[in-house]
Amino acid sequence: MFEKIQGHQTITDHLEKEIQSSEVSHAYLFSGIDGIGKKKTAREFAKALLCQDQHDKGCGHCPVCTQIDHENYPDVKIIGPKAGEASIKISQVREMISELSIKPYSGNWRINIIDGAERMTPEAQNSLLKSLEEPLSYNIFILITSHPQTILPTIRSRCQSYHFQPLSIVDMEAIILREAEFDRITVAEAIRASGGSPGMALYLLNNSEIQKERTHYLRELYSLLKGDEIKVFTLAEALSKDKATSQEILEFFIHWFYEINLLLEGHPLPDHGEPNPAHRAYHQLLQNEKNQAIIKTLFEMMATIQYNVNLRLQWEKCFIKIMKIQKG
Template identity: 30%
Template sequence: MSFKNIFCQDRIVNLFQKAIVHDHLAHAYIFAGQEGIGKTLFSKELAKTIFCQHARADACDTCSHCQRITNDNFPDLFFVLPEKNSRTIKIEQLRHLQDVLHVKPLESKYKIAIIQSADKMNEESSNCLLKTLEEPPSHAIIILIVTSLESVRETVRSRCQIIRFFPLSMIVVKDILVNSFHLDEKQAEQLACISNGSIERAALLSSTHALDKKNWLVDRILTLGMNDNLTFSKELLDKWNIQDLEILEEKRSQVKELILSFLLYYRDLLICKIQSGMPVYHTNWRNTLTSKCQVLSEEVLFRIIQVIKTSLEQLDHNANIALLLENMITKILRLQFGDRTV
């Protein structure tokens, strides 16, 4: 694999190819963009191109350096990421990286450190990294991979060149799902529609039978009554197998996908309400959605969507999962059935 296999990021590829050819690489970069759009893959291909023994603007994929990087076995390339069952990158990991970077490269003119989920550094870790960024070794290139720039301290951001990655197109996601994951055209198209340009998310949705669950969810929402909040909350935990998962981060990932399914449904209701002409995902329920939205005002739909978005934010701040779902559903049903005090 090389830059030619990086999709929908031509601007970024061209930027770095010129920097490599003219030897104008910066000491620190932030790769920012949503999950699953190729930031980590690109950073690895970038390292491969920089370290390639056949100096040029793309990796050859055949030399010893390229092959060892492909196999995660190159001494001048380092990855840092949160440890298993941890939501943060610990200061001990950054201190170790400091020590590593201050030792001269073994086989190249550079040492490259790729910090995945760098927006999960706590204050201590950020301060430790900041010291390295303020006085980086001349041979060091540090790449921070983040989904949110707002989570990165300004003092860190100001010392890095920020590179923004964009979601993949629906056509590209669909083609990858068909050609690489061997899905049928219809399933690939549905997954591409809800993946928000993320092949990682599309693949996850495929492996967890998410389409079947989303269909079940719509059918169930359409039958809900005002006082079904507790029953429905328990059904969701069972249907998404959330209680069976032992690792907390896996639970949060499943709950996030569940909440996004709610968001998708009420987004479709709003589109039908305002008759914007935008496509809806739940095409099989188009007539039902059109009828359902007649009894809900735009204001109510906007407020429900805000409740769902707030729940997503709370999920990222260690909220109790069962209580979070119960509260979200209670507020949604109250709004939907006319309680304006929510």
């Protein structure tokens, strides 16, 4: 059970105990950075609950496990933003809710996974709330999110929460080298840039231009912090062209300033990684209190862009606020 999950032993041990003691909760919140293994754990949890093998739960070989892996088992419903859409609409949640009264096809559970739960519109979240307040005995909800603070407190309070921590270098290497063949130096660089997310490390390894793009945005943002007001508008223009890229860079900025926060407080980087020249430049430029205010501003931006807003305008407001923070 959960043999395929690497690096989240505490969480999988808790989930296994719940299954063995028949004390499974009706709702879970899996939080942590993107690409860290939350969805994979949710899928393995579903397999462990529904597997046909009585001796090896979550065997991965029976028809049920195979269908769950291919996301076509009738008792496991997974929803997320549709292709080309930035949010999970109320119509998707209502469709899921309409099926909750249908008893399980073969097992004891219906498992409803919301992948990217922070992207539910306010209407979708409110629609979900009643089902969490009055759950049918055979329904389990698993909300997967990288930004739990954007989910309604009333929803969070009804879920058993598990926070997935960034993985160690050893666990990251094991996962990446199992998935594909790359030289160790390239892997080490991708791991260093990924913030403990094997999914992100693999993404960077397969898309080398992404790292160049991130370096470019760090240089531009550094110039803004140094007082170059033109960067407010050029950065906002560049980041407003594509919402998915905009959100990806925003998440990268948040992670970056968290790393700077560690350095400012005298702590090592995750897994004792060595600061690169960009880390040192930002470290010399920023003060701890201002850095924390910038992180807060970026989180506010993350909450804002979940909705249908003018991206360019919102980025301009965000960068103006960051510049004011730095000027003090």
